[in-house]
Amino acid sequence: MIAVKEESLKKTLKDVFGYDRFRGRQEAVINNLMAGRDSFVIMPTGAGKSLCYQLPAIIQNGTAIIISPLIALMKNQVDQLVAFGINARFLNSTLSKAEINRVRKDTLEGHTKLLYVAPESLTKEDNVTFLKKANISFVAVDEAHCISEWGHDFRPEYRRIRDILSQLDNELPIIALTATATPKVQLDILKNLDMHDAETFKLSFYRKNLYYEVRPKQHAKKQLIKYIKEHKNKSGIIYCLSRKKVEEIANLLNVNDIKTAPYHAGLEAAVRIKNQDDFLNEEVDVIVATIAFGMGIDKPDVRFVIHYDVPKSLEGYYQETGRVGRDGLEGNCIMFYSHNDILKLEKFHKDKSVTERENARVLLNEMASYAESSVCRVRQLLHYFGESFEKDCGFCDNCVRPREKFDGKEFVELVIQTAVLTGERFGMAHLVKVIRGSENQYVKSYEHDKLDVFGKGSEDTEEFWKSVIRQSLLMEFLEKDIDYIGVLKVTEKGDSFIREPFNIQLTKDHDFSDLGEEESEKEVMVGKAYDETLFEMLKKLRKQIAKVKGLPPYVIFQDPSLEEMATTYPTTIQELEEVIGVGKGKAAKFGEEFVNTIELYVEDNDIITVTDVRIKSAINKSRNKVFIIQQIDKMMDLEEIADAKKLSMDDLLEEIESIISSGTKLNLNYYIDQVIDEERQEDLYDYFLNVETDSIKVALEDEDNMDYTEEEIRLIRIKFLCEYAH
Ligand SMILES: Nc1ncnc2c1ncn2[C@@H]1O[C@H](COP(=O)(O)OP(=O)(O)OP(=O)(O)O)[C@@H](O)[C@H]1O
Ligand SMILES: [Mg+2]
Ligand SMILES: [Zn+2]
16 A cells, blocks of 8 residues: 555656656655645755655645745746646735635635635635635645744744634644754744644755855955856846845846846835746846745856855855755855945844844854855855764865964863853853953943953953854754853864864955945046056056146046056957947047056956956946036026925035036036125136146045035036046
8 A cells, every 4th residue: 555655656756747757855754745734844045845745745635724924936847847748836015816715715615726826815805714614634834933033034924824723723743944054943843833743854054065155355346257157048146135235236247238127125016026936947047035935945056156245144144045956956056245244234233123123143154154164165054054064075165275374272162161150141252252351231230250260261362262152053062052042062073172272274254354445436546456557557647648638637537547447458449438438539539548558468467358257348428427417408496406406415416426427517606606706716627727636525625625515626626627628
């Protein structure tokens, strides 16, 4: 009998899905589910969790309810199932009333094998009434980590699932599945779904084919384009944190001839669906997305996932990188990291409740320590999800390019002793304070300043000690308390270590602290990634030309323009026009000699970079800018323009400056004549004619300009630049 059943499972697997054998523990899970027992499935991304409920749903009588958090994910799965000839449907907010009725009717008539439901829809009363009448085979809760507020992707509606299921039928078997749950979150899932007797099926999260790398976020746009061009025609996903960033990067890539679509929750549903389909159908190679995209999405041959911004948690990170290499072949996971991004994210949570803020902070800290650590990435990730992985992967960036190691015995000893002496009731920050001998009210109120260990590590920095503690966690001398978030306890291994210490090697963290703010379009080239020799040559040339024309050099081209030329090596006038701050006018007027110089230089030095990394920036005439240009043409007062766009005068001037710096000429004389009298105008004008720099700051500091306001100086500078530079 059992043999027959086994045969029929395999047959369905082959007949319906076309696979010859089960993967991992799929078969065991399926048997458990079909025997009517609850199952908890924790397997890595891409392991094939879906099949664990899809196959039984087909075999069993009735309809399986699949609770799934994302509309995009439901669509992806339903499309795949329908392609296999399976009757799968979904219920979510994208459906019209008529469509909903059709789905319900089909289900009640017993035609639907799998019904995907968004948690919001599940909790709606008329859906509950409908589901009560349906013949349900079992319930699957996919992406079950969404149930836990300790995890990264908490959905409050997930908390109500148990309640609704009890209203339907308390005996319904449940299968909960996730790839991104820390031990604490796993416990939370079992508790919330009230499935304590569930059989747990757990596989290692280790995915051998994934390459993990963290890069400093410097010249990130350039790095990004270079990377994608090196992976031509391959599928990839770029994750950004904000919708605005998504649009900006998608635009940048398209302008650079990379077929790209954006994806974020601000797009209309129809556009989102189209963009996802375009990506899945390979109409575009790259999708730039917020975290609204991806969870559970299955495109087998995604070759790279790049995090342009740092993710908010390691769970999110693992989940998102999980989209890559699902066919078992090459999969690259690159993250651009700057500590500044972490600080920015911390600010996001300012207005949240204390608990939410604290949770977010804990997750973010884990993220930062992952990025900054020079320990094997895979080891860190697996440890985070509660797996012990003794060796290094030998494959990630930290394994391939190891940092120097140092003898860590005494440092680890001190850390463990401090944890013991403070009663194993504190977190990393407090331990570091005690070790470094910093007094604060907590340290004092617990009298930890009287401990032997107090101040023993004062010679090393806070970052150093945090890194030692993190590595002690990885080596399992310490562990995180599962009930009290943040609290660190000493393990048995830690106990025996301080009784009998032995030599251990620690590594120094990477230093990402001095990366400035993320570069804006204008600053793309800061930090001397440019060719300094060529830059100096161009500067000389600029000076010569300026002299001949009797103009200050910056009127010809400003430094950022020269830096970009020394990076992208434009050798034609058209290419030059794309350089920041150049524009058609200037390119025609001053460009030729620059282009010639660059061409000679490129030939002399065998530079092949021209087609290599050329960043074209999109012509940025945002709506505001177009409006401003039109209004100035109509000679409107600047105050009125500012009012109409709800801009401060400062912001308006900034917009105007950016308009003229990208080559558009504006005539503001009608306004300037009103607000600054002629003599004063001439005075300032002379000033700009005779100085080496057009910096507003320098102008303000100049004694001759004492009588002028910043606004006046900026207005005259605008006038000056328009008249001379275009
Ligand atoms: N037995 C099998 N043999 C071959 N391929 C399989 C098998 N089971 C599943 N797959 C394939 O594995 C891929 C990943 O499956 P699936 O989308 O279910 O992953 P998942 O575990 O849900 O991952 P995630 O956590 O990212 O949602 C799919 O392309 C699927 O068709
Ligand atoms: Mg899945
Ligand atoms: Zn490694």
